[in-house]
Amino acid sequence: MVTVKSAEKVAMRDVFGDTLLHLSQIDSRVYALDGDLATSTKVNVVAEKNAPKFLQMGIAEQNMMSVAAGLATTGLQPWATTFAAFLSKRAIDQIQVQIAQPNLDVKMIGAYSGLLTGLTGKTHQALEDIAIFRSLANMVVLAPADGVETKKMMEFANEYHGPVYIRLARDPLPTVFSEDYKFELGKAVKVRDGKDVTIISTGTQTGRSLEAAEKLAEEGIDVAVLHMPSIKPLDKEAIIQAAEETGAIVTSEEHSIYGGLGSAVAEVLVEEKPVPMLRIGVKDRNAESASNEALLQKYEISSHHIVARVREVLKKK
Structure with a gap:
């Protein structure tokens, strides 16, 4: 980590x-x-x-x-x-x-x-x-x-x-990583340990996912955060391991829920290790101009919405 x-x-x-x-x-x-x-x-x-x-x-x-x-x-x-x-x-x-x-x-x-x-x-x-x-x-x-x-x-x-x-x-x-960080193609990066659920995030959503994990920790919910910088090729082994270790997955991306990270993770889980999973991303709708915070709230990808989805997926375990 x-x-x-x-x-x-x-x-x-x-x-x-x-x-x-x-x-x-x-x-x-x-x-x-x-x-x-x-x-x-x-x-x-x-x-x-x-x-x-x-x-x-x-x-x-x-x-x-x-x-x-x-x-x-x-x-x-x-x-x-x-x-x-x-x-x-x-x-x-x-x-x-x-x-x-x-x-x-x-x-x-x-x-x-x-x-x-x-x-x-x-x-x-x-x-x-x-x-x-x-x-x-x-x-x-x-x-x-x-x-x-x-x-x-x-x-x-x-x-x-x-x-x-x-x-x-x-x-x-x-800033998430220190200067000695090493990027590896096709490898996920665990940025937080946890045992109850894993958030698999990419890009801008990793910082928001870490923020959500901190909020959930205050409720006694132990959340792992797995950053996925390489979406293709994808670290299938890390996804399977996360499913085995925590038994529930939430994906998080500043992208449509269709075809992005959530879809890629679901493809792995359905074939290799089916567990309860929910996706965070922009639903089937076009966006619009507004302040950053307003957009994060309206399109349901803020740290607050990540918290809510983690609570939801835990009920499915």
Whole structure:
């Protein structure tokens, strides 16, 4: 089990920009491709400090992915960056046919994922990206919990040959991991021990799940929290072990309940170790613009809602 660091808040996108700049400076293969959102995704630091490695593709995501595929065929490593909503839906044909099928070394960064996208509205919110990307053969799908893990994932992706999708959140989040944390592809990370129920979470929901576990501890409910940074490939063994040890599972994600982490975990449990399970995520509905707290409450993915679902699943044991 890893040690939770602190409540210090850092934005993933700031870490992303700084890390990509560093990679572009030390690795001749690395190029940043931008879909005219550099100041939002923070890839603008590459444009400002290493301009030859910055390629402005404009508001043309489909073309950007075709360019990325072409660059990869020459031995370069393009990092294509735009909002997750645009990457996962507007450019999915190019990603599937030109990148995933030939298994090219393209890194895709889905910024502004989930609900909390700074009042940009439902056209800019991505609640389906995990489901879409994990359905593609050869695709690695990752969702970091904090800035530290974002950096570690990027360092991994730089060494990994093949297509990788990383979904990033917009706003600052509590820091979960210390600097000595090591990301491993296909491995879950236990961030809290417990014996009564396991929350399996990914991305932004891991911090909220830890908060919920603390609240439940005050009621005498002992909750384990298993962070799943690698959604594809998935750590099936860790899921089965959690089911055996606690006998009940709650999944938590800032994503639709359809096709994401909850679906992936359910697929494992139904085949290997059926136990009571409930999913936390956005239900079958479109989202809207509002403050972060209002969105978390309305779409039922706040720490308060995690607490309620844990209580509910315990009644099913």
